[in-house]
Amino acid sequence: MKLKQLKFAAALVITTFFLSCSSDSGDSGDNGGNNNPPTPEVKKAVSLATSATLGSYLVDKDGRTLYFFSTDANGQSSCTGGCEALWPVFNVDNLTADKLGAGLTLSDFGSITTPSSKKQLTYKGWPLYYYAPSSDDGYGSVMNKLEEAGKTGGEGFGGVWFVAKPDYSIMIVRSQLVGHDGKNYKSDYTVGDGATTYFTDAKGITLYTFKNDKFKKNNYTKEDFSNNAVWPIYETDKIVVPSTLDKTKFSVITVFGKSQLVYNGWPLYYFGQDANVRGANKGISFPAPGVWPVPVKDIAAAVAP
Template sequence: MKPISYFRLLYAPAFLLVAFFLFAACDKDDEPEITSLQLRNDPTLGSYMADSAGRTLYVFSRDVSGQSLCSGSCLTAWPVFYSGTLRLPKELNATDFATITRSDGSKQSTFKGWPLYYYDQDLAAGDVKGENVNNVWFVVNPDFKLMIARQGTDLYLTDMDGRTLYTFSPDGVNQSTCNGPCLANWPAFLAENFKMPSLLSSTDFQTITRSDGAKQLSYKGKPLYYFVNDSQRGDIKGKDVGNVWFLATP
């Protein structure tokens, strides 16, 4: 039988201890970052989302497709928000949050498909200085049912899931003339008791009763519709169809 090395006996416990801490450190690095979100209240904007430190979260109108179009100097002013695991208050639904991979390979958290950002000019908890910057940056209110999208020079309304909203030029003031096959292709949009970005005014919206007894939301007197051929968020296939269907523009 070979004799047991004295040095092996002496240093084995130390080796095992070092290995344990190295394993623990690696295991810790593999754990997803956990961030708590909270809902704060602003006297003007109402409820909005912030991280656990009170830093406000924003969405960018150009991200309507679900991918981030903010890069370079934009990203310097509007840093990405990302957390591997979110701890949410009871008012928020975990299914509304997801993670995307940006074009640079980094991760970003989303809410209802909208990538989330901070604003570098928000220096204190509760700051909302990024609201309505350039008419394309907005705080995230979980009660939003409408959002403002921008593609190229087009600024228009969508629902919170990024589906485009349209108006029909033959319609009268707060009166829909789209029925039958028209309505099958251009479903009426309805949202009630909702909040909206500060660029919009609640006085411009009204719930109307259609001739079939159904309800529909109008904007500045024009009933709002979807287009069935818009199969993905960000689609604007109904734009200028027949020269009578138009993007609902603020």
């Protein structure tokens, strides 16, 4: 009898030992035997999304599309009053490199204060916005609601709102023309006030055409580029443009070994006296109004040589 009791006691000790070991070993499932829960994935404050039609563009941590406004060519927010409800500012406090998705560089971002004293993040000098279209709330009132993640309904809105892309080679701006003589000019290059919608590069630096050029023929630049400082060619072979423009009207020519972007047959240039200042367009009156007009969407095609 005592022998049976001893055997039972021994079996009980062994069973308790194995159960204790099994319990101490932790979970055998999702967390790989570690009692600490898995670390959740941290969403990036700004990252890139991709569209089959628009290519890459900036989104926030929730996948909501970010936008540029054409009238912000000088790098300051011009969306005021009722505009702010439809296009709320986007901001991230204390942005750091680890908060950015792949393909984005911290030095391309900055911060401004809007006329209504809000902080706003900029990208390559362009203030960033959300799109918040108005809709009926179901109770007879109209309200503005942030666009859903993955949507790009603000693209091309009014011809002046575009998704914030990292690789534009052309941007559309709407601004007052102010010549090197300090006078304001209208779109027909007569003196007067009125905004003109024209092309710049990705950073808002104004581009120009030369009235003496021919179809895909640069008649200004010298072979040794000795006059290139006055009217530098827009040297790029990239064609990434807002969706409201006809991409087929852009092309690239070779000018003494360098690539120059062309629109509707017109080679594109910078003006040296603009000194790479965003929004400056002094060249429209140099040496006289209309000799170096800014490129616009509906410019007539250049004449064949």
